[in-house]
Amino acid sequence: MARKRKKLGEILREHKLATKETLKQGMDIAKGSGKRLGEAMVEAGLLKEDDLAQALAEQFGMDYINLEADENQSRCDLSLVPDDMVKKHLIVPMEKVNGRMKLVVHDPMDLELLDLLRFRLNCEIDTAVSSKSQLRSFIEGANAQAGEEGEGGSLFGGQESLVTDSVDVTMDRSVDTSVDASVDIAAGDGDDAPIIRLVSRLITEAVRSRASDIHVEPMNDRVLLRYRIDGVCHIRDNLPKRMQPAMLARLKLMAGVNIAERRIPQDGRIKMSVDEDVIDFRVSICPAYHGESVVLRILRPDSVRIGLPNLGFESDHLDTFNKIIRRPNGIFLVTGPTGSGKTTTLYSALDVLNRPDRKIITAEDPIEYSFTGINQCQVREQIGLTFSWILKSMLRQAPNIILIGEIRDREVADIAIQAALTGHLVFSTLHTNDAPSAMTRLIDMGVKPYLVASSIQAVMAQRLFRVLCEHCKEPDTDVPPRVAELVGLEPEDLSSGSIYKPVGCSKCGKIGFRGRRALFELMKLNTEIRELAFQQGTVGDIRAAAIRSGMRSLVEDGKIKILRGETTPIEVARFAQADSLVEANIDV
Numbered sequence: 001m002a003r004k005r006k007k008l009g010e011i012l013r014e015h016k017l018a019t020k021e022t023l024k025q026g027m028d029i030a031k032g033s034g035k036r037l038g039e040a041m042v043e044a045g046l047l048k049e050d051d052l053a054q055a056l057a058e059q060f061g062m063d064y065i066n067l068e069a070d071e072n073q074s075r076c077d078l079s080l081v082p083d084d085m086v087k088k089h090l091i092v093p094m095e096k097v098n099g100r101m102k103l104v105v106h107d108p109m110d111l112e113l114l115d116l117l118r119f120r121l122n123c124e125i126d127t128a129v130s131s132k133s134q135l136r137s138f139i140e141g142a143n144a145q146a147g148e149e150g151e152g153g154s155l156f157g158g159q160e161s162l163v164t165d166s167v168d169v170t171m172d173r174s175v176d177t178s179v180d181a182s183v184d185i186a187a188g189d190g191d192d193a194p195i196i197r198l199v200s201r202l203i204t205e206a207v208r209s210r211a212s213d214i215h216v217e218p219m220n221d222r223v224l225l226r227y228r229i230d231g232v233c234h235i236r237d238n239l240p241k242r243m244q245p246a247m248l249a250r251l252k253l254m255a256g257v258n259i260a261e262r263r264i265p266q267d268g269r270i271k272m273s274v275d276e277d278v279i280d281f282r283v284s285i286c287p288a289y290h291g292e293s294v295v296l297r298i299l300r301p302d303s304v305r306i307g308l309p310n311l312g313f314e315s316d317h318l319d320t321f322n323k324i325i326r327r328p329n330g331i332f333l334v335t336g337p338t339g340s341g342k343t344t345t346l347y348s349a350l351d352v353l354n355r356p357d358r359k360i361i362t363a364e365d366p367i368e369y370s371f372t373g374i375n376q377c378q379v380r381e382q383i384g385l386t387f388s389w390i391l392k393s394m395l396r397q398a399p400n401i402i403l404i405g406e407i408r409d410r411e412v413a414d415i416a417i418q419a420a421l422t423g424h425l426v427f428s429t430l431h432t433n434d435a436p437s438a439m440t441r442l443i444d445m446g447v448k449p450y451l452v453a454s455s456i457q458a459v460m461a462q463r464l465f466r467v468l469c470e471h472c473k474e475p476d477t478d479v480p481p482r483v484a485e486l487v488g489l490e491p492e493d494l495s496s497g498s499i500y501k502p503v504g505c506s507k508c509g510k511i512g513f514r515g516r517r518a519l520f521e522l523m524k525l526n527t528e529i530r531e532l533a534f535q536q537g538t539v540g541d542i543r544a545a546a547i548r549s550g551m552r553s554l555v556e557d558g559k560i561k562i563l564r565g566e567t568t569p570i571e572v573a574r575f576a577q578a579d580s581l582v583e584a585n586i587d588v
Helices: 008-014 020-033 037-043 049-059 083-089 111-121 132-149 165-174 179-187 196-210 241-256 313-324 341-351 387-395 411-423 436-444 449-455 481-488 527-534 539-547 554-563 569-576 578-584
Strands: 092-097 100-105 122-129 211-218 221-230 232-240 266-274 276-288 291-299 330-335 360-364 375-378 399-402 427-429 456-468 515-525
Touching: 008 020, 008 037, 008 049, 008 554, 020 037, 020 527, 037 049, 049 122, 049 132, 083 111, 092 132, 100 111, 100 449, 111 122, 111 232, 111 569, 132 221, 179 554, 196 211, 196 232, 196 241, 196 266, 196 291, 211 241, 211 276, 221 411, 232 241, 232 375, 241 276, 291 330, 291 578, 313 341, 313 456, 330 411, 330 436, 341 360, 341 399, 341 427, 341 456, 360 387, 387 399, 387 411, 399 411, 411 427, 411 436, 411 449, 436 449, 436 456, 436 539, 449 456, 449 527, 515 554, 515 569, 527 539, 554 569
Parallel strands: 100 122, 330 427, 330 456, 360 375, 360 399, 399 427
Antiparallel strands: 092 100, 211 221, 211 291, 221 232, 266 276, 276 291, 456 515
16 A cells, blocks of 8 residues: 655654744645745745755655755756756756656646656656755856857757747647647737747748758657758757647648648748848648658758859869850759759859840759749649740740759650750759769660760769868867778878868857868760760760769769868768768768
């Protein structure tokens, strides 16, 4: 049989912390004010706050933690809990072991708070007790010390959880999962509605954090929020599950899609002002097992106008690139996987070429960036407005330059080649791993080899690498031998002191990297390469000929960046030697 819990008054009298008279006074005060006995006695000066904390710890069978003691302070780790929860609820985490977290609280009877903490932190909670004043003093002292040491301590500079003033309101309103209830919460309370503030805040924060995507992903017991920064996803917050309907409804309303449709994927756009810049967001909504997953692609107007030199070109590559894009005709292809920066490179080229004396037309799916002075056409497969149809129409518009979002099939490739052979400069992208493979890829599509050989002027493969933070990078004297071999580093390179590794600081959000640039492999066609394409030579033969003519591979271009201290060997190997890393069982 469970032991009966002692009453607080009994414990106070046993320890001679209160008399019968003071307890009666405290109960009278508590009865009149609606407060609990211990709180009323402390406020009336009948009981010390630390004595109350020790009595509560005994009453509930918990540890009492004196946060003024150095040995207890050293055991605390505020980074285990979002900053807003620490400040709002006056809680101090001590440790987390095997999925259980020990938290110091001032009120062990606040069961609602403990349930919220279990949900938000996604772990079991063991509680200890300290006084409210000790908790407040410790938290304020820790924050003051963090302020002296510099901002941050996490990816987002020590920012609080996104659910600050929104979570309590939303959780108290018992959000219905119906569309009507979702709309009511998402749009019915004006601009000050909690869910509207939450969505606006997460979008604004993502833009300020240099994110390229916002991922809102419903899980079984929560809504996971992630930002993709410099190509890598980072968890930003875990939002309460019951906020999901209202949040999805708000995002759908902003994106202009059907809020009642949950069975099929939908695409929309959001235009929003952030720090006086108008930012476009491409929204993709896809039904998933636990609810609709939403991804917002952040399209900054300045991201494709950063200038060709800032893309990562070496001087020789930049000179060749500038000459190629100024040719009167021919095809220039940029290859690489999704997310390798192909669109940014081509738009940067168009930005240079966009002059009043040139007519430029694009066929895109979708149009990501709007350019003044360029005629941009959106592919709409559902009404039959395909790449090929747009391209046929384009040729009757007498353009100087044509950009095709992607060559996906033989029909589009044939039209692009025909345009190049009739005096147009054509830019496009192709999904191949390197530059030489583009020739064989087009032939595999069914394009005649002699057309490939005669129309292609150059092919450029590219990958994006993360740039080391200049404020915290340190020399790296321990590069794994296999990684050094993959990126072509010699022993003298390893001992030169010019190879660096990431550390992490407040400037880069503790990541160690800030921003991205590109590695390039630029193959300019000459007589030998054209002859090999005409004879349907292998990729190996074409690559060997390109290297003989001066082509620098992705790995070799990456080595230049490594020795200049721009990035790390493992970062170059991730993109230029990914297959070899997997074979070598090297985790990146």
